[in-house]
Amino acid sequence: MGAHASSASASASSALVSADWLDAHRDDVQIVDASWHMPDLKRNGAREHARTRLTPQTVFFDVDKVSDGRNPAPHMLPSAKAFEAACETLKLTKTKPIVVYDTNGMFSAARAWWMFRAHGWENVKVLDGGKPAWDARAYASDDAERAEEDIAAHVDACARAMRALGTRAELVKTKREVVENIQTKSFQVVDARGAARFRGETKEPREGVRSGHIPGSKNVFFGELLNEDKTFKPVEALRQVFETSGLDLSASAKPIVASCGTGVTAAIVALGLHECGVEAAVYDGSWTEYGADAQCPLATGPAA
Incomplete structure (x- = not known):
């Protein structure tokens, strides 16, 4: 495990927990598999979840389905009302901490963590190193085959919960x-x-999206x-990586x-x-939305 993983689980301010910590607290938390893969990899997170997951109680959070389906940009954040409906479908509550992981190690779990927090679910942690870290410690996983149609039913129920659009949370920025x-900087x-x-x-991986970046970024x-x-x-x-890039992380x-x-x-x-x-917001549509709009300035x- 990385140097930061074990120390993170002892810090109340950290959003990261180690595999050791999760094994010791597996009965005290809600575990969420938020695995999502780039389309060109042709992997299916729900299908993989049906084959293996950390515990029998682990639920699958589909980043694509728990989204604003009316927006052409991929997996955009749904309204708060729709997000709560999806969490209810997954039987997730705010009464117990949530620990999110993915099978890549650290990829889509962070997206799910941000989505929960953007909708007011503060007691959410991320398994540092994901399922590979869990497997590396030889902790038992639940490999009982789940019917894929059961996983699909949960996913579809979440999709049906995505109804009226609402206001964005403060951790979200729009185009x-x-x-x-x-201009305002x-x-x-x-x-x-x-x-x-x-x-x-x-060339950008998605058709119709220009190459470049947001000016000033x-x-x-x-x-x-x-x-x-x-x-x-x-x-x-x-901190060194961020500050070397030119970001200012000071309190002011x-x-x-x-x-x-x-x-x-x-x-x-x-x-x-x-x-x-440092609490940062996420530009939800990101470059796929921005780069596809010819009216947006480009650098x-x-x-x-």
Whole structure:
């Protein structure tokens, strides 16, 4: 496990817990599998969950289904009312802590963590290193085959819960706000995509999306925040990565908004900033929404 993982579980301010901590508290928390994979990998999180999960009580949180289905951008945050309905379908409550993980180690779990917090669920933690960290400690998993149609029924029920759109939470930024910020510079923007995508040197994976970045934004590839085992680096190392990119993490600094391709890895950056004591918002639509709009200003090359 990474150097930060074991110490994180002892800190009340940290959003991370170690596999050791989770094993010791597995009966005291609600465990959520929020595994999501890039479409080109052709992996299905629900199908994998049906084959294996941390405990028999673990539920599957589908990042794509628990979303605003009316928005053309992928897995956009649903309204607070719709999110609560989805959580009720999954039998999740605010009376017990929630621990979210994914099978990649650290990828979509951060997105789910951010979604819960954006809707007022504060007692939510992330398993540092995800299922690989759990497996590395040789803790028992529940490998009893679940009927895929049962998982699908839960997912479909969540999808049906996505009804009327509501107001956005304060941890969420919209395209309009991001565009206005280019002139007002009221908050800092950090892009979690790789450097080549940020600089506009490679084609975007989604058709119709331009290459480049939001003018004035900084670039912190989310992978720079993680150890090889996908646990987070120590706080001191995280701060160094952020500050080297040009972000100001001081108490008097402007707020920070994280962006990426579709709002998934931006949440990893937001989680890393949280570990540094900085609460960051996420631009929900991220570059897939922004880059597809020809009216949005675009920059290429390194960060200014």
